[in-house]
Amino acid sequence: MRTALITGITGQDGSLLAEFLLGKGYRVVGLVRRESWFRQGSSPELPEGVEILFGDMAEGVDIASAIHDARPDEVYNLASQSRPGESWSRAPETLLVNGLGAVRLFEAVRHHSPECRIYHASSSEMYGQACESPQDESTPFNPVNPYAAAKVYAHQMARIYRDSYGLFIASGILFNHESERRPLHFLTQKVAYGAACASLGIATSPATNEMGRPIVEDGVLSLGNLEVARDWGYAGDFVRAMWLMLQQDIPDEFVIGTGTLHTLAGLCEIAYGAVGLDWKQNVVSDPSLVRPLESGQTLANPSKAKQLLGWEPTVSFEDMIRRMVAAQVENLRSLDR
Amino acid sequence: MKTALITGVTGQDGAYLAEFLLGKGYIVHGIKRRSSMFNTDRIDHLYQDPHVSKRNFVLHYGDMTDSSSLIRIIQEVQPDEIYNLAAQSHVAVSFEEPEYTANSDALGALRVLEAIRILGLEKKTRFYQASTSELYGLVQEVPQKETTPFYPRSPYAVAKLYAYWITVNYRESYGMYACNGILFNHESPIRGETFVTRKITRALARIKLGLQDCLYLGNLDSLRDWGHAKDYVEMQWLMLQQESAEDFVIATGVQFSVRDFVNAAAAELGIAVRWEGTGVNEKGYDADGNCIVAVDERYFRPAEVETLLGDASKARQKLGWTPKITFKELVSEMVREDLRKAERDELVKRHGYTAPNHHE
Numbered sequence: 065m066r067t068a069l070i071t072g073i074t075g076q077d078g079s080l081l082a083e084f085l086l087g088k089g090y091r092v093v094g095l096v097r098r099e100s101w102f103r104q105g106s107s108p109e110l111p112e113g114v115e116i117l118f119g120d121m122a123e124g125v126d127i128a129s130a131i132h133d134a135r136p137d138e139v140y141n142l143a144s145q146s147r148p149g150e151s152w153s154r155a156p157e158t159l160l161v162n163g164l165g166a167v168r169l170f171e172a173v174r175h176h177s178p179e180c181r182i183y184h185a186s187s188s189e190m191y192g193q194a195c196e197s198p199q200d201e202s203t204p205f206n207p208v209n210p211y212a213a214a215k216v217y218a219h220q221m222a223r224i225y226r227d228s229y230g231l232f233i234a235s236g237i238l239f240n241h242e243s244e245r246r247p248l249h250f251l252t253q254k255v256a257y258g259a260a261c262a263s264l265g266i267a268t269s270p271a272t273n274e275m276g277r278p279i280v281e282d283g284v285l286s287l288g289n290l291e292v293a294r295d296w297g298y299a300g301d302f303v304r305a306m307w308l309m310l311q312q313d314i315p316d317e318f319v320i321g322t323g324t325l326h327t328l329a330g331l332c333e334i335a336y337g338a339v340g341l342d343w344k345q346n347v348v349s350d351p352s353l354v355r356p357l358e359s360g361q362t363l364a365n366p367s368k369a370k371q372l373l374g375w376e377p378t379v380s381f382e383d384m385i386r387r388m389v390a391a392q393v394e395n396l397r398s399l400d401r
Numbered sequence: 402m403k404t405a406l407i408t409g410v411t412g413q414d415g416a417y418l419a420e421f422l423l424g425k426g427y428i429v430h431g432i433k434r435r436s437s438m439f440n441t442d443r444i445d446h447l448y449q450d451p452h453v454s455k456r457n458f459v460l461h462y463g464d465m466t467d468s469s470s471l472i473r474i475i476q477e478v479q480p481d482e483i484y485n486l487a488a489q490s491h492v493a494v495s496f497e498e499p500e501y502t503a504n505s506d507a508l509g510a511l512r513v514l515e516a517i518r519i520l521g522l523e524k525k526t527r528f529y530q531a532s533t534s535e536l537y538g539l540v541q542e543v544p545q546k547e548t549t550p551f552y553p554r555s556p557y558a559v560a561k562l563y564a565y566w567i568t569v570n571y572r573e574s575y576g577m578y579a580c581n582g583i584l585f586n587h588e589s590p591i592r593g594e595t596f597v598t599r600k601i602t603r604a605l606a607r608i609k610l611g612l613q614d615c616l617y618l619g620n621l622d623s624l625r626d627w628g629h630a631k632d633y634v635e636m637q638w639l640m641l642q643q644e645s646a647e648d649f650v651i652a653t654g655v656q657f658s659v660r661d662f663v664n665a666a667a668a669e670l671g672i673a674v675r676w677e678g679t680g681v682n683e684k685g686y687d688a689d690g691n692c693i694v695a696v697d698e699r700y701f702r703p704a705e706v707e708t709l710l711g712d713a714s715k716a717r718q719k720l721g722w723t724p725k726i727t728f729k730e731l732v733s734e735m736v737r738e739d740l741r742k743a744e745r746d747e748l749v750k751r752h753g754y755t756a757p758n759h760h761e
Contacts, residue, residue, distance in 0.1 A: 124500065152574070155511055155515065155567070156468070156508060156511055156512065156515065159503075159507060159508055159511060159563065160508070163503060163507065163563065164500055164503050164504070164508075167499050167500055167503065167556070168500060171499065171500070204550040204551075207566050207570070208570060208573070209570060209574075210511075210567060210570065212566075213563055213566040213567050213570060214563070216562065216563070216566065217503070217507060217559055217560070217562070217563040220553050220559040220562060221499070221556065221559050224553075224554065224555065224556065224559065224703075224704065227554075227703075227704050228496070228702075228703030228704045229703065
């Protein structure tokens with residue numbers, strides 16, 4: 065039986081990947097911070113059969129111990145401080161976890177099990193104010209926040225460990241990917257939640273936003289710039305790409321995205337449309353929510369992944385949003401019961 | 402009168418910059434690390450006794466990996482300018498200590514920027530980040546200028562790239578006067594003894610006086626753009642005196658190989674090196690047929706940076722800067738100084754005392 069170690073297993077991608085790998089017959093071990101475990105309780109989203117090791121990406125010894133104890137054939141490095149906006153106020157921690165954490169992992173694998181294959185989670189945020197569109201594996205990086213700069217650091221270090229030591233490290237440059245498990249502070253989930261509230265006639269939502277205000281207040285969902293466009297894919301498709309990258313003969317870098325742009329307004333239209341409502345009656349653009357230094361428009365060119373991995377998205381944007389709204393409606397109803 | 406704070410003041414650039422700024426009438430504060438050995442050789446001539454009143458050169462204990470020490474010193478000094486020169490600056494060592502390299506070079510720069518921000522000095526304090534030509538690594542165009550895409554090839558270069566971006570980010574997001582000097586290799590008689598140029602001049606001087614037999618080097622074909630540190634620190638200062646903060650490449654625009662450097666240094670000592678063999682078997686012989694230069698694979702890097710050549714047109718146009726000291730003058734000065742040190746060691750030895758015998 066093959067063993068996979070997943071860092072960041074309590075996150076959206078981690079839990080989806082754990083399910084996927086268990087389905088493939090893997091033994092799955094998750095590295096989890098004690099605080100995130102006890103905050104969530106035994107996470108309902110983690111499937112039966114996942115083994116848990118406690119440890120922190122900010123502590124080198126924890127990572128080395130996890131590699132030593134779990135003896136993985138594959139490691140999926142998904143752990144990170146994953147909020148670009150918040151990285152301004154948590155810049156050192158972001159580099160410590162997202163950057164140095166990755167290097168500690170590479171070092172541990174190099175010393176304890178050099179045959180182990182590593183998937184490293186890079187991000188389209190690295191393109192920042194991208195100098196070309198769409199972006200592929202050769203597009204230069206231009207990070208515009210501490211999160212992106214830390215991701216560039218880890219991405220380049222992955223390349224160095226691959227080139228200099230011959231480690232099998234594949235880097236996935238993942239564009240935005242969403243699912244029913246996205247936390248509420250992500251844009252797509254916020255909109256899905258807003259649509260669900262509207263369909264159930266909830267004028268003031270129980271859940272609050274980053275400023276501590278209800279996400280839906282007086283029947284209105286406040287968002288930033290409605291014209292921002294993103295390449296949003298379905299996370300379930302993306303975790304399959306992670307696994308595929310580790311089944312190749314040689315480690316490489318891959319852009320994973322849909323190659324299609326949708327605006328925030330378009331997203332709202334689908335989400336509210338899914339519950340038979342007109343989004344324009346329920347959503348406003350609030351200038352105070354516009355980010356000071358927006359990342360540029362990022363659009364994936366996933367041809368390399370298509371060609372070499374045979375990877376293509378299977379869930380459409382519309383389907384994904386409808387699923388997310390349905391899950392939020394179900395969730396709100398169960399709160400009511 | 403302006404106040405400057407230099408991190409890495411005990412290093413080559415720190416020493417030259419401190420002297421330069423004192424000459425401009427600055428009050429200069431420097432940060433040094435606690436070490437079990439004396440580590441202030443390069444700035445001992447600038448030292449001022451703490452009992453002297455109105456000192457204009459002050460050293461503080463601190464460390465790039467210790468944010469509270471940085472915040473305390475910056476708060477105390479309230480500098481008009483900070484020159485962030487401190488780093489684990491050795492490329493080969495960065496493969497051995499990637500984590501420490503990131504902690505001091507990448508997080509270290511961030512800690513200083515954060516300190517400026519949280520102390521409310523964003524409008525007062527100007528920040529210079531010592532970036533490096535190693536960012537270009539596997540070069541994407543020749544010569545390299547400000548717009549050339551980066552391709553770092555060592556943990557050192559990747560850590561420095563993070564510091565580069567975070568400096569740009571803080572400038573653009575907080576409106577801080579923060580800029581990067583992308584400096585190509587710069588050398589001097591006080592260059593660290595483990596850097597290739599200094600290693601060459603020091604070894605050849607010692608070989609000349611019979612204190613050493615052979616010089617072992619890595620890749621002899623590596624091409625570098627070597628300038629004099631004294632010229633380059635002037636640029637660091639100039640970059641902070643502009644209307645607005647911008648990043649600049651600083652380089653000579655002339656390239657030599659490591660082998661060229663050996664030949665030039667040997668020539669200064671009256672030694673003509675005869676090269677034989679290729680690759681790892683290449684050897685350099687003196688006129689008497691003694692092997693004085695050989696290749697040791699241990700000095701090869703896991704990923705080599707084969708060639709670096711800078712285009713400093715922007716600095717020339719906007720700052721009116723050109724390097725004054727030529728390659729030949731640089732080599733000559735380094736050899737002269739190392740020969741004096743070798744002569745001192747030889748003299749000491751001849752009189753029955755122990756001469757220092759440092760090794761990498």
